[in-house]
Every structure is written in structure tokens, then in C-alpha cells.
Amino acid sequence: xxxxxxxxxxxxxxxxxxxxxxxxANLEAIKQAANNGAKLILLEELHNSLYFCQTEDTAHFDxxxxxxxxxxxxxxxxxxxxxxxxxxxxxxxxxxxxxxxxSVVFDQDGSIAGRYRKMHIPDDPGFYExxxxxxxxxxxxxxxxxxxxxxxxxxxxxxYPEAARMMALAGAExxxxxxxxxxxxxxxxxxQQRQREAWITIQRAxxxxxxxxxxxxxxxxxxxxxxxxxxxxxxxxxxxxxGPQGEMLALADNDSETILYADVDMGRxxxxxxxxxxxxxxxxxxxxxxxxxYRD
Numbered sequence: 327x328x329x330x331x332x333x334x335x336x337x338x339x340x341x342x343x344x345x346x347x348x349x350x351a352n353l354e355a356i357k358q359a360a361n362n363g364a365k366l367i368l369l370e371e372l373h374n375s376l377y378f379c380q381t382e383d384t385a386h387f388d389x390x391x392x393x394x395x396x397x398x399x400x401x402x403x404x405x406x407x408x409x410x411x412x413x414x415x416x417x418x419x420x421x422x423x424x425x426x427x428x429s430v431v432f433d434q435d436g437s438i439a440g441r442y443r444k445m446h447i448p449d450d451p452g453f454y455e456x457x458x459x460x461x462x463x464x465x466x467x468x469x470x471x472x473x474x475x476x477x478x479x480x481x482x483x484x485x486y487p488e489a490a491r492m493m494a495l496a497g498a499e500x501x502x503x504x505x506x507x508x509x510x511x512x513x514x515x516x517x518q519q520r521q522r523e524a525w526i527t528i529q530r531a532x533x534x535x536x537x538x539x540x541x542x543x544x545x546x547x548x549x550x551x552x553x554x555x556x557x558x559x560x561x562x563x564x565x566x567x568x569g570p571q572g573e574m575l576a577l578a579d580n581d582s583e584t585i586l587y588a589d590v591d592m593g594r595x596x597x598x599x600x601x602x603x604x605x606x607x608x609x610x611x612x613x614x615x616x617x618x619x620y621r622d
Contacts, residue, residue, distance in 0.1 A: 331590060331592070332366060332592050333363045333365055334368065334588050334589075334590055335359035335362070335367045335585050335587050336543040336565045337355040337367065337543065337585055338582070338583060338585070339351060339355070339370060339583050340547030341375060341376050342376070345374050345375055345389070349397060352369055352374075353401075356405075357404060359410075359585050361408075362585075362587065364410060365410055365473055366541075367410055367411070368413045368543045369412070369413065369504060369543060371427070371480055371481050371504040371505050371544075371545070372415055372427070372504075373415055373504070373545070374389075374417070375389050377506045377545070379452075379454050379455045379458060380549070380551045380552065380553070380556070380559065381553045383552070387419075387425065389417050390418060390425050391416065391417065392418070392419050394438065397416055398414075398416070398430055398438065401430070405435075406435055406436025407436075410434060411431065411433055411434055411472065411473050412432040413429060413430075415427070415428070415429050416429075416430055417458075425459060427447070427455065428441055428444070429443075429480055431478060434472050440470070442479065443462030444459060444461075444462050444480040444481070444482070444483060445461055445462040445483055445489065446482045446483045447461050447482065452510065452556060452558075452559055465492075466489055468496050468497055468498040468499075474499040475497050477494065477496075477500060479493065479501065481503065483503070484505065484525075484532075487531070487535065490536055491535070494537075500538060500541060501536070501540045502540075502541045503540070503543070504543055505544040505545075505565075506544065506545050506561065507525060507561065507562065508544075508561035508562050512556075522562050529568065530568045533568045534570075534571055534572040536570075537570045537595050537599040537602060537605075538570050538595050539567065539569050539575075539590050539595070541567050544561060544563055546581050546582065547561055547581075548560045548561075563580045564577065564580055565586050566578065566586070567590065570595045570599075571598055576588035
């Protein structure tokens with residue numbers, strides 16, 4: 327990998343119920359970011375649609391598509407046209423009754439460099455993902471691209487240090503998180519702030535513990551609960567890029583559609599790991615119980 331700075335862009339958007347318009351907006355944002363010098367572009371989780379997991383509705387399976395499919399064809403074309411690496415997030419129809427929350431990575435020539443299927447699947451009020459998504463079966467395997475090895479994870483994965491560590495142990499040079507997370511509008515401001523700060527802190531900790539940069543791209547805007555049983559979700563944006571010591575390189579606000587840019591020094595991980603050798607000092611001979619659900 328080159329040690330020169332890598333310009334990255336995170337596309338923070340509000341989504342609508344119009345699939346074609348969402349895809350078009352993402353493609354235009356990718357072109358804009360590429361024209362501004364970005365070589366790696368990260369999109370938010372399930373960027374082609376509203377976040378449909380607020381309710382359990384079999385009609386939403388119609389949103390899923392095959393990979394390769396129409397969205398991958400459009401994204402591959404723009405990746406090749408502008409010679410950029412794109413990390414996307416799609417609702418994958420693997421077979422009838424078998425669906426995944428899948429990130430697809432496109433290399434600068436438009437080829438599909440690889441994919442990652444979300445491993446940790448939440449099932450909480452407003453986030454009923456277990457109804458829709460089969461847990462990933464591709465493991466924590468970095469995706470090799472022309473700009474380096476990308477450790478792609480998705481949203482709920484970002485709370486698990488094990489996932490970040492597994493990617494780092496497999497050689498990931500960056501950790502990337504397409505995300506869709508927000509507030510319950512009924513929570514008070516103090517609780518909302520605690521949740522957002524926890525979300526940022528845990529991911530910055532992954533950067534520190536593994537000595538690699540972290541890119542996290544979240545959506546913005548309010549999306550109503552179709553069932554009317556809740557006040558919906560106010561997605562909190564705050565997309566960010568952190569360096570290998572957790573330093574904040576760029577941070578978006580809570581509610582604006584924006585393209586967030588940062589220059590990532592790809593040589594710093596080597597230097598940071600030399601003075602903070604966490605991988606060297608891991609006591610792998612004492613970690614067997616990490617595979618237990620809980621120590622009773």
C-alpha cells in the first residue's frame with residue numbers, strides 16, 4: 327500500500343421511499359466526491375431505501391436484490407468511470423427466503439472486489455433485523471483492493487471489539503462501518519447524547535486497540551414508524567473518520583446531508599503500532615473463555 331495520504335469521502339444522506347431517487351443521489355454524490363479527489367468512498371447502511379426494519383412486514387422483502395444485480399451494475403459503472411473504490415450496503419436476495427444485509431466493495435476498475443455479510447443482527451424495538459437478515463457466513467475477512475485491505479463491517483457489528491480485532495488480525499488496514507442508527511425521539515436529550523457519545527467512543531476505541539483508521543458513515547433525517555406504534559427514528563448522522571490513535575480527523579453534524587472528507591495517512595498505523603504494540607502483547611494463551619457466552 328502507498329504511504330501517501332488517502333483521500334476518503336463518506337456520503338451522509340437522508341433516504342426516501344423512492345429507490346431510484348436514492349440510488350441516483352448516491353451515484354451523484356460518488357461522482358462529486360471523486361471529482362474532489364476522493365479515492366475511497368463509503369456509503370451508509372441500506373442506502374437504497376428507508377430503514378425498513380422498524381416493523382416486520384413480508385412486503386419489504388421485495389426491496390432485496392441479487393448480487394450481482396441492478397444496483398451493483400450502476401455502482402460498478404461509476405467506480406470504473408471515476409477510478410474510485412466504493413463501499414456500498416445492499417439488501418441481498420440470496421435465494422427465496424434467504425436474505426442478507428451485505429456490503430459490496432467495488433475496485434477502481436469496476437470489478438466486485440468482495441462482499442461482507444453482516445454478522446451481528448439486532449432484534450430490538452425499531453430495529454427488527456432478525457426478521458429480515460440471515461447472519462453472515464463469510465467470516466471476518468478483509469477485502470483486498472487496489473488501495474489496500476479493507477475491514478468492512480456493518481452497523482451493529484461496530485459495538486463488538488471481537489469483530490474489529492478479527493479484521494485487524496487478518497490484516498485489515500482500515501475499518502469501515504456503513505451504519506443506520508438514531509435516536510428514539512421519546513428519549514430525553516441527555517439520554518440521546520449518551521447514546522451518540524457511546525457510539526463514537528466505541529468505534530474510536532477500535533481504532534486505538536488495533537492501530538488502524540476507522541471510517542463510520544451514518545444516515546440522517548427522521549423516518550416514521552409505518553405501524554404508528556412509535557415516534558420513528560431520528561438518525562443522528564455524525565459520520566466520522568478517526569486515525570489509528572482514535573484521533574478525530576473529520577466529523578459531520580447530526581442532521582445535515584453532506585459529503586465528509588478526510589486525508590488518511592496510511593503510514594501512521596505502522597508507526598503507531600511500533601510504540602503501542604498491542605498485538606505483540608496479547609495473551610492469546612489465556613483467552614480461551616472468550617468463546618463462552620458467559621462465565622457462569
